[in-house]
Amino acid sequence: MPTSNKYCWVSLTIFLALFPLANSYARFTNIQCTALDKPFADFQKCRLSIPKRGEVALSIHAKLFQIPVNNVTVNVRVFKKASGYRPFLYNVSADFCAFMAHRSRYPFLKVFFAAIAKDSNINHTCPYNNDIIVENLVLRDGMFGHFPVPEGDYMYKLMFGVYNEWKADVKAFFSVKLDKKYL
Structure with missing residues (x-):
């Protein structure tokens, strides 16, 4: 391996190892929910609220009209804003029912849904016989320690x-900012 590539990898490894030590905070800035098949499901609630100073909470209530649901596919993508939103690091698709039965097979989805699970009713395996509800999900400080992401x-x-x-x-x-007093 050429020495320039070696230094690049060493620098990247050090950055990724040290980045989670920097305190950061994240806040939701907007939410958009679109029902693509309204006879199947529609959103009764899709909004952000401010439960207390410095917190922004996300709430979603998706009404399912055709239950039970036992064949679910999920695609999670992360975008970073840079002259518009551009793909950033993750684009994961999975059979959601299989994921909920064997969470360790999809490490990114495991961490992502662990953050949502306590504020929602989707923390069980298929079938889903009720509406999908996420209530007052707040991005907590340090949630991105598992995924070192730059400010933006x-x-x-x-x-x-x-x-x-x-x-x-x-x-x-959402927006991720570094807390300058810890740097």
Whole structure:
């Protein structure tokens, strides 16, 4: 391996190892929910609220009209804002029912859904016989310690498919800032 590549890898490794030590905070900035098949499901609630100073909470209530649902596909993509939103690091698709039964097979989804699980009712395996609810999800300080991300604006795009057809698209926008007093 040429020495310039070696130094590049060493620098990157040191950056990724030290970055989680820097305190950061993240806040939701916007949410967009789109039902792609309204006879199947629709969003009764898709909004951000401010439960207390310095916190922004995300709430979603997706009403399912055709239950039970036992064949779910999820696609999670992360975008970073740089002259528009550009793909950043992750684009993961999975059979959601298989994922919920064997979470360790998809490490990124495991960490992502662990953050959502306590504030939602999607923390069980298929079938889903009720509405999908995420209530007052707040991005906590240090949540991105598992994924060292630079300061900036980001978007999570979640696509949900049922029976091999896309049914819903959720875009959650958030901002990650470094707390300068710890640097």
